[in-house]
Structure formats: C-alpha cells, structure tokens
Amino acid sequence: MDNATIAAIVTCLITGLLSAGGWKFYEAVLKQKAEERKEEKSERLAYRDDLIKRVEKLEDDKGICMDALGELKTEFAAMKVKVQFIEKENEILKLKLQNRI
Amino acid sequence: MRNLLSKYKDILVYYDHQPLLLFWAVADVFNNQVLWTDLSYWTEMGQPDTYWLYMVYLVISLGILSTLNKVEKCAMFVFWYLLMHIFSTIRFCVSLYLEPDLEFEMVIVKNLTVTFVYFVLWTWIYSKMKMEAVLKKVNASKEDPNG
Numbered sequence: 001m002d003n004a005t006i007a008a009i010v011t012c013l014i015t016g017l018l019s020a021g022g023w024k025f026y027e028a029v030l031k032q033k034a035e036e037r038k039e040e041k042s043e044r045l046a047y048r049d050d051l052i053k054r055v056e057k058l059e060d061d062k063g064i065c066m067d068a069l070g071e072l073k074t075e076f077a078a079m080k081v082k083v084q085f086i087e088k089e090n091e092i093l094k095l096k097l098q099n100r101i
Numbered sequence: 102m103r104n105l106l107s108k109y110k111d112i113l114v115y116y117d118h119q120p121l122l123l124f125w126a127v128a129d130v131f132n133n134q135v136l137w138t139d140l141s142y143w144t145e146m147g148q149p150d151t152y153w154l155y156m157v158y159l160v161i162s163l164g165i166l167s168t169l170n171k172v173e174k175c176a177m178f179v180f181w182y183l184l185m186h187i188f189s190t191i192r193f194c195v196s197l198y199l200e201p202d203l204e205f206e207m208v209i210v211k212n213l214t215v216t217f218v219y220f221v222l223w224t225w226i227y228s229k230m231k232m233e234a235v236l237k238k239v240n241a242s243k244e245d246p247n248g
Contacts, residue, residue: 003195004191004193004195005192005197005200007191007192007195008187008188008192008195009188009190011187011188011191012187014190015184015187016180016184019180023231023235025238026235027235027238030235030236030239031239031242032211034239034242039111042233057172066109095240
C-alpha cells in the first residue's frame with residue numbers, strides 16, 4: 001500500500017469518526033432541547049388543569065350562593081309583605097284606640 | 102443581483118435534495134465503468150485497483166437507489182459515497198504532492214475545482230439527509246411515551 005492510499009484511508013477514518021461523533025452530539029443536544037420543551041409543556045398543562053379545577057369549584061360555590069340568595073330574596077319579600085300588613089293593622093289599632101278615648 | 106444571491110441561498114437551505122440524488126445515482130450507475138469494462142482492461146492499464154474502486158461506487162449508487170424511501174439508511178450510503186470521494190481526492194492530492202517533477206497544469210486545477218464542487222454537493226446532500234434523520238429520530242422519541 002503506497003503512502004497516498006494510507007493518507008487517504010487515515011483521512012477517511014478521521015472524517016468518519018468526527019462526523020459520527022458530531023452527529024451524535026447534535027442528536028443529544030436536540031433530544032435535550034425536546035425534553036426541556038416537553039417538561040415546560042407538561043408544567044403548563046398541570047397549571048392549566050389546576051386552573052380548570054379551581055374554576056369548576058368556584059362555579060359550584062357560585063351556584064350554591066345563587067340558590068341561597070334566591071331563598072333569601074323570597075323570604076325577604078314575604079317578610080316585607082308581612083311588615084306591610086302589620087303596619088296597616090297597627091294603624092287601624094291606633095285609630096280604634098283614639099276613637100275609644 | 103441581490104435577488105439572485107438570495108435565491109441561491111434559498112435553494113441551498115429550503116429546496117429538497119431527493120430529485121438530485123435520484124438522477125445522480127441513476128446517472129452514476131449507468132456511467133459506472135464496471136458495466137462497460139472488465140478487470141482485465143484495468144489490469145492492462147496498470148490500475149487494477151481502479152476497477153474495484155468503481156465497483157464500490159456501483160454498490161453505493163445501487164444502495165442509494167434502493168434506500169431512497171428510508172432516509173437513515175440512504176444517508177449512510179451517501180456518507181460512504183462522500184468518504185469514497187474524500188478518499189479519491191486525498192489520494193490524488195497526496196500523489197501530486199509526492200511526485201517530485203510535477204509541472205503545473207491547468208487541467209489539475211480544473212480537476213481539483215470540480216472535485217471540490219462535488220465535495221460540497223455531497224456534503225450538502227449528506228447534511229440535509231442526516232438532519233432529517235436526526236429530527237425524525239428525536240420526534241419519534243418525543244412521541245413515544247415509554248421513551
């Protein structure tokens with residue numbers, strides 16, 4: 001084997017090894033970046049799920065509060081009517097008492 | 102002029118290499134000396150190794166043609182083609198360097214320039230294919246819940 005062939009073989013070997021190593025390194029870098037993106041995404045998803053749960057809970061609480069408010073409104077209206085009747089009755093009683101005197 | 106240069110850049114960055122690879126490999130197979138000569142022809146010329154070099158080129162070209170649908174395997178054959186190209190070029194350059202009474206000839210400069218363009222071509226094709234293969238691999242491992 002002559003010197004030229006040996007030099008060519010050595011150059012090819014070095015090129016091959018450097019190329020394989022370089023691509024492996026690049027692949028590892030890309031994989032790491034993809035992993036980082038995946039983690040970031042899963043964190044965002046977890047935060048979103050947490051927000052969805054919290055909104056659902058608040059919506060339930062709001063429903064309960066609205067029911068209670070409805071009941072209070074009904075009771076308040078009934079009380080108002082009762083008070084009006086009592087006031088009227090009170091007026092009548094006052095007038096009756098004045099007439100007796 | 103700026104548009105033209107920008108177009109060159111776009112061609113190198115965005116355009117696909119597959120049609121070029123297909124036509125090149127087909128042309129390379131049909132231009133291969135193994136199909137048109139035999140070992141005795143090269144032995145008579147005092148270059149029996151050249152026949153085997155062409156044989157390797159033929160195998161690699163056929164490999165490229167038969168694996169065009171599998172980017173990773175095709176990239177491997179392209180890499181072997183590139184290595185063969187480097188091998189031939191380095192061998193030629195070292196022979197020139199070691200030859201004591203070599204006279205400057207324009208044809209040598211022309212050959213080296215053409216070889217350099219081919220080297221850039223194969224490096225570009227290989228980089229594109231390898232990049233595609235690596236991205237495919239990374240995306241596959243990203244989608245795989247176990248990996």
